[in-house]
Amino acid sequence: xxTHRRSSGLAESQDRLIAAxxxxxSTWGISRTMAEVHxxxxxxxxxxxxxxxxxxxxxxxxxASMSLRALVDWGVxxxxxxxxxxxxxxxxxxxxxxxxxxxxxxxxxxxxxPVLANLCEIRDESGAIIExxxxxxxxxxxxxxxxxxxxxxxxxxxxxxxxxIDEMGTKLLALDPQLMKQTAMALAGGFGGxxxxxxxxxxxxxx
Amino acid sequence: xxTHRRSSGLAESQDRLIAAxxxxxSTWGISRTMAEVHxxxxxxxxxxxxxxxxxxxxxxxxxASMSLRALVDWGVxxxxxxxxxxxxxxxxxxxxxxxxxxxxxxxxxxxxxPVLANLCEIRDESGAIIExxxxxxxxxxxxxxxxxxxxxxxxxxxxxxxxxIDEMGTKLLALDPQLMKQTAMALAGGFGGxxxxxxxxxxxxxx
DNA sequence: GGGCTTTTTCAATAGATTCTGAAAACATGC
DNA sequence: GCATGTTTTCAGAATCTATTGAAAAAGCCC
Numbered sequence: 001x002x003t004h005r006r007s008s009g010l011a012e013s014q015d016r017l018i019a020a021x022x023x024x025x026s027t028w029g030i031s032r033t034m035a036e037v038h039x040x041x042x043x044x045x046x047x048x049x050x051x052x053x054x055x056x057x058x059x060x061x062x063x064a065s066m067s068l069r070a071l072v073d074w075g076v077x078x079x080x081x082x083x084x085x086x087x088x089x090x091x092x093x094x095x096x097x098x099x100x101x102x103x104x105x106x107x108x109x110x111x112x113x114p115v116l117a118n119l120c121e122i123r124d125e126s127g128a129i130i131e132x133x134x135x136x137x138x139x140x141x142x143x144x145x146x147x148x149x150x151x152x153x154x155x156x157x158x159x160x161x162x163x164x165i166d167e168m169g170t171k172l173l174a175l176d177p178q179l180m181k182q183t184a185m186a187l188a189g190g191f192g193g194x195x196x197x198x199x200x201x202x203x204x205x206x207x
Numbered sequence: 208x209x210t211h212r213r214s215s216g217l218a219e220s221q222d223r224l225i226a227a228x229x230x231x232x233s234t235w236g237i238s239r240t241m242a243e244v245h246x247x248x249x250x251x252x253x254x255x256x257x258x259x260x261x262x263x264x265x266x267x268x269x270x271a272s273m274s275l276r277a278l279v280d281w282g283v284x285x286x287x288x289x290x291x292x293x294x295x296x297x298x299x300x301x302x303x304x305x306x307x308x309x310x311x312x313x314x315x316x317x318x319x320x321p322v323l324a325n326l327c328e329i330r331d332e333s334g335a336i337i338e339x340x341x342x343x344x345x346x347x348x349x350x351x352x353x354x355x356x357x358x359x360x361x362x363x364x365x366x367x368x369x370x371x372i373d374e375m376g377t378k379l380l381a382l383d384p385q386l387m388k389q390t391a392m393a394l395a396g397g398f399g400g401x402x403x404x405x406x407x408x409x410x411x412x413x414x
Numbered sequence: 415g416g417g418c419t420t421t422t423t424c425a426a427t428a429g430a431t432t433c434t435g436a437a438a439a440c441a442t443g444c
Numbered sequence: 445g446c447a448t449g450t451t452t453t454c455a456g457a458a459t460c461t462a463t464t465g466a467a468a469a470a471g472c473c474c
Binding site: 009010013014016017020021023024027028029042043045094096097100110111114115118119122125126129144147148150151154155157158160161163164165166167168171184185187188189 | 216217220221223224227228230231234235236249250252301303304307317318321322325326329332333335336351354355357358361362364365367368370371372373374375378388391392394395396
Binding site for chain 4: 256257258268269272273276293294295
């Protein structure tokens with residue numbers, strides 16, 4: 001087998017993971033680069049400084065700085081200082097379940113909470129909707145009254161949905177990461193099925 | 208008809224919801240317009256044709272057509288034909304839990320499955336990583352062997368995580384929407400708490 | 415403080431996404 | 445088939461986002 005440029009074995013595999021993670025990130029709201037930096041730190045498992053990241057991913061200093069800071073804000077990467085070295089180093093959280101909680105926390109904060117607040121505000125203010133000049137004023141069809149009721153019903157349904165999602169997330173975040181893992185695996189395994197730890201080393205899923 | 212002023216009550220509330228939903232959509236991978244079209248169809252509860260959508264949201268025909276088609280693809284909007292009318296009308300799924308399942312299904316397909324397949328492929332191929340010229344060949348530090356092991360460990364952890372998420376999603380999708388609702392509410396209510404149906408009509412959450 | 419190193423910021427630019435509008439394709443009824 | 449009304453497509457324009465690179469700020473040590 002073509003082992004001739006095999007020193008790239010590890011690095012190449014890392015690059016592929018970085019690319020995959022980056023692509024996934026960009027499908028979400030996260031910038032591709034930020035996800036790539038995270039993947040790099042996670043998969044190497046080492047503490048890297050800004051220059052390491054710049055060099056490995058071929059990105060500018062500004063970009064590296066921004067991405068690293070954002071990752072620290074998200075809580076999936078920690079700063080690390082070294083005695084006798086002025087540089088700052090960065091390490092990714094190695095426990096994927098802790099990582100998942102950080103991501104969940106941040107996404108809830110950015111995506112769910114604002115929407116829920118918005119929806120509630122809209123409903124509160126829409127409570128004041130009154131049909132034009134009451135019923136029976138002649139011109140307007142009574143249709144409007146129905147429409148307003150339906151509007152409220154649908155608004156309420158939407159709020160109930162988002163709220164349940166919010167509460168579920170909050171519950172999960174309150175859990176210890178290990179317990180969350182157990183819970184997730186129980187759900188994945190069929191609501192009460194055995195929670196197995198081993199990730200089944202076999203072949204991957206087809207597609 | 209005296210529609211000129213009071214139309215601001217209901218329509219304004221609708222507009223606000225549309226804006227909120229659109230913003231949320233753009234935080235995810237969904238285009239803002241597509242989310243707005245969906246919000247419009249959902250909140251009005253009516254079957255609208257392309258021209259209605261164009262007029263109400265002030266968007267071009269092409270944009271409306273694309274967005275509507277995408278929503279139909281996602282399964283959150285259905286086409287509707289009317290006898291004696293050549294136009295096509297569109298209605299949003301009114302059950303929010305059915306809607307949630309459609310969204311979940313589509314997001315799994317687009318975001319989770321490809322990543323999982325990718326990760327598995329990477330692992331399968333990275334199984335072949337051998338350190339340069341075996342151990343003990345002098346030059347290379349044995350460090351490399353450790354690095355490769357760590358690499359595999361981390362890759363496996365990541366795969367296990369994504370796989371659990373995938374399986375959880377699959378399980379939820381297999382459920383009847385109403386049962387999924389029950390499940391979600393049970394989780395939200397504290398893992399075994401009572402599942403109450405009423406969405407508590409009171410004031411909203413603060414922030 | 416002054417010299418040195420590293421990090422952060424930000425205006426300009428490169429790049430990607432979304433939207434438009436008009437033309438092509440598609441139906442439907444006559 | 446033709447006439448009419450509707451939907452889809454897509455190249456180019458408009459818009460939004462990410463990235464760079466260099467200047468400013470922040471540390472650190474003597």
